[in-house]
């Protein structure tokens with residue numbers, strides 16, 4: 208499904224006028240501070256339940272307001288094609304946040320829903336912005352987030368298991384921090400914790416395998432040369448040659464001293480190595496960026512293989528990627544029939560991204576003082 212209608216209220220500097228988008232490409236341009244990123248952030252709220260730029264909801268509510276809302280209209284998706292009408296709205300989704308009351312309201316097709324996953328499953332949103340390169344350059348947390356996004360869209364029940372595991376981990380940590388260790392209680396938490404950890408790990412491994420296959424196919428197609436010797440490996444967060452129960456039992460003292468759980472899904476990672484060494488140490492910045500872009504496309508391939516359309520938000524990538532990489536990205540996303548939003552300061556030149564006569568359907572918008580005008 209693609210986001211074909213957007214309306215916001217009290218969201219940063221955005222005007223509350225409804226806007227219609229293309230289910231294919233949308234090119235947004237405007238001066239610094241005009242509101243381009245704010246549009247993408249509003250879309251991110253529908254697909255991720257949060258901004259990709261700031262962690263506090265407070266930061267996106269228009270100055271002087273208490274509550275923002277974002278409504279979206281989704282079309283019928285790729286199944287609606289070919290020949291069938293894609294213009295109609297199949298689902299209506301909405302999110303509102305009252306920052307005074309600290310209350311979030313979620314709606315799908317007019318009904319209130321409680322869990323964010325019920326909203327997010329309708330619109331898989333993938334962000335490529337200057338911060339995305341931390342997937343390779345940063346710590347394991349960024350890579351877990353990257354993998355879990357795909358796991359959730361492959362297997363939506365993952366969100367519930369993950370939340371349960373977070374709760375049990377926190378209770379287990381409290382027990383570890385208690386002055387006198389309650390071994391019997393800890394064993395109860397261990398049983399629950401290891402069961403959930405194994406389920407999380409299986410789901411991650413299944414999605415990772417799909418991702419790796421897609422990545423290898425992509426790398427053969429684009430033939431960037433330096434990918435020979437590149438190895439992607441899923442690390443579940445513990446040494447699987449031993450059972451997690453045994454590992455926990457053998458590291459009681461260490462975990463008690465640290466006061467928290469040291470083995471399990473919160474330590475998982477996608478290990479990226481080139482000739483046996485971490486790519487963050489060996490690849491140039493340019494190579495790291497290309498790698499991240501290829502990983503993002505491969506994720507799109509996984510979802511599109513399951514008949515799901517991904518909405519890609521490309522914020523300010525002109526500064527990060529050269530023309531060749533931008534064109535490669537645009538052509539691959541076109542081939543996957545993703546929905547794409549691209550922001551830029553300069554007036555976009557579609558001829559730079561696509562060869563003459565090969566451009567996808569696109570709509571172009573000028574953003575000024577939070578208002579979008581279609582050209």
Ligand SMILES: Nc1ncnc2c1ncn2[C@@H]1O[C@H](COP(=O)(O)OP(=O)(O)OP(=O)(O)O)[C@@H](O)[C@H]1O
Pocket residue numbers: 218219220237238239240241242243244245246265266267268269270523552
């Ligand atoms: N909570 C808020 N309420 C109202 N306006 C805000 C709020 N937060 C930020 N703004 C303003 O919204 C405007 C749009 O910001 P945004 O980041 O979307 O611009 P942009 O077009 O992406 O700019 P750039 O090209 O510099 O990245 C800015 O002028 C900013 O100061």
